[in-house]
Amino acid sequence: MNFPVLSVITFTPMVAALIILMLPSNRRNETRAVALMAATFALILSIWTYFSYDQVAAGYQFVEKYNWLPVLGISLHFGVDGMSAPLVLLTGVVMFTGVLISWGDEDPHVKAGIQDRPREFFAFLFILASGVFGVFVSLDLFMLFFFYEIAVFPMYLLIAIWGWVVTREYAAMKLTLYLFVGSVVSLVGVLVMYWVQYQNTGILSFDMLAMEKAGFSQAFQNIWFLPVFLGFAVLGGIWPFHNWSPDGHVAAPTAVSMFHAGVLMKLGAFAALRVGIMLLPEGAKYWSWLIMAFAGIAVVYGAYIAFVQTDMKYMIGFSSVSHMGLVMLGLSTLNQNGLTGAGVQMFSHGVMTALFFAVTGMIYDRAHTRMIPELGGMMKIMPFAGVGFIIGGLVSMGMPGFSGFVAEFPIFMGVWQTHWLVAVIASISIIITAAYIMINIRKVFFAELPEKLQGHVGDITVLDKIAIVTLCILMVGLGLFPSLMVPMVQTGVENILRLLGGA
């Protein structure tokens, strides 16, 4: 048996959370240090996993399987393929940078990062991280649900306790209820699939690889695809169930926004793909027009709403809806280009939006405002953050040379192949995105520094800079060397296409 790298990655944050809880609550720096060590460890392992994934062999690798409840066919079955390996890496990166920027600055003038009960904060954040890793690597539906719910409930506490005072209670409850509704609707669908599989094949198993061969009838797939897919896609921020997402982003503390937009929304899209499309491929074909319509609306509508925002976090929140719409659009094409683009976009958007939220959080912690009209001149004060934001902006606009282009171009190609008109309409979003990103950069970073902010706004910390550099390297690196990721995602897409019957 090889080194069980995936379970180590998955349970590292959980163990770290327990260790952190054991520390006395006044040992704030020790708490942070343990958190950082665990995050670094998980990051290193996920990088190792990513680069030792054998693209030639493809398929599921690093597979581990332990029988958990044989009577009902529940097993702890882990494995990554070309689709999930980048997402595991993404989670590692966001976790690492999230810890860095939550470290903050104890200076009472700055009060950046998490200063109130950091012990509980990191513990809950890491429980969430465990859930996220677990979903990406699970090949067993029961365990996928198990981890999915673990990833959902800490959000409530993280937002409600450490969030933005004005909206946190409302936003936290809204988010939790939306996500919980989505997940339990999917749960019913999954249970139905489980029993129908038993009727069809006589196998009692939650294993997704077995369920792929369950031979669900066309009629069955047509009925159950939508509840299963949409139930998960709620977490992916699909229109018209996206409403929780910007509210949640705005209310969440910085690191949680990064997790939320960077990773959690991918969780929804990924689970929708894994369970919805891969297990019910005929249903996916039947309903792909509807998903495409929803996604198309999300792309344009999200961008437009982002354009009219004056609060930076709302702006980024709605831009996430728009970009996740692109992911859904890619999924709905069910062809090679679209799916590949969706896979890369999940990674690219995760890194980009984590960076956006990190920078916004840094500005807000110091300037105590996120309103775009009230800000200005940040380039002089925090040049590092400014450059980072600009790079993120370029990614967001889909500029060649950055990861956004690598992701969005194939999506639009895929959409063009199926419904060219949707591609045309969706491409409007690129223009709107460019507009609001440019306006934002000009106003926040280059305009005159308002008088109110002069004097008391300081530069970001070294740890913040490390976080920004890490994220930027990924975006530029992927933009310049798409071969680092695209072929790998393609191996995952091959598998999906096989399930779709070579469509």
Added chain:
Amino acid sequence: MFTSTTFLSILPEVLILVLAVLIFIVEPFWKAEQRRNTGWLTAGGLLAAMAFSLIFGQPGEPTTTFGGTIRFDWLGFFFKLLFMFAGAATALLFMDNEKIGHRGEAYLLLLASLLGMDLMAASADLVMLYLAIETTSIPLYVLSGFMLTDKKSTEAGFKYLLFGALASAFMLYGFSLVFGFAGTTNLYQLVGMFKAGSLSLVAVFGVLTLILVGLGFKVSIVPFHFWAPDVYEGAPTPVSGFLSTASKAAGFAVLVRLFFVAFPEFSAAWALSLAMLAAITMTLGNLLTLQQTNIKRLLAYSSVAHAGYAMIGVVAFTKLGVTSVIFYLAAYILTNLLAFGVVMAFSRVTGVDDIKDFAGMSRRNPWLALMMLAAFLSLAGMPPFGGFVGKVFVFAAGVEAGYVWLVFVGIVNSIIGVYYYLNVMKYVYLYRMPNEDEENHPVLLTRPYTITLAVLAIGVILIGTVFAPWFDWSEAAALTLF
């Protein structure tokens, strides 16, 4: 005919009786300030009895002893162990309650009630069943009204007694009709005697309804739940915890045995009405919970709702259904005891039990807050706690039996549940005390609380993560019905 099996079949009961006698002898000789130690003795004795029964008294092939009145099988045995565990935890939680902790008779009443529950789980005869139910209930009436100077407690005891007596009377009438129709009181002989062809369906339904009144009262399903909130609120908190867990589970133990062994033929026809009841119970329980401001009333209504979830498994009328009910109850007993334990530990120090009084609790005692989080998330059905797995199994059983609509009702209800459970956690973690001086008002735990709560919390997590052994035991218990 007295054989070793005869004795083994009531081994746990015998041990409980020995323990009770021991306490009866020892306790009067203790000084007043030592009387609290009866709790250690009770809990230790019960755990020893559990261990002893597990080593020597495991049932083999199901047999019937004592002239057909006692059934010796895994179903009864598993429930007996659960009850004794719940009893041990309750005894520890009694200890530092100033009204009952130093009163030896409280522990004796607890043991008497446990004795009744163990017999309930094992009864194979209607007469025995009725005696067992009364043996369980009467000590609980007394315990609910134990705080004589407290108006609410007295009211709780009296209310429980009146409603309980009424429900018992209905059930007894049902039993007598069964005997009249079938000519036997033995559950295992009723199958052949109490047949559809020979009786009008109206008569059968009438009889079953009468019996259901009594059992529905025990498990507090709507519309027999009226007593629960008032009694839970008024009774001493450890007693409420015991009522909402062990007593409810005992009701379910009887319910499954009765419906699966004695009336399997009618059960299928009966299932739809039970499904309706389950749906109404969940929905009404949850909707009423939404408006509660007192934590004990909130837990009371939520325990009504949980009876509804467990009913889904009963309604399924399959092997998996019964297994899931038993699993659900095991998880629920641990979880709800933990929830009540936390409330107790908190109210003992603060003297209040409204939800708003929990503001700032996470700063007053972070560990207690974490345990409350574990209990409430488990009640809400979130992993990695027992409540999640229990719910998934119950829902899976419902889907298997074709009750997708009932499962949908169940999930809508669990969403409501998430809302009010998290709402309580908001007070615990987010809100602060009026002067924001939590560090001056720590909530300190005494040793019995620390031990009990830690064990329960670990149990709730274990049952939610390493669920295979629990499931296997539940399945072993369920299999004895088929």
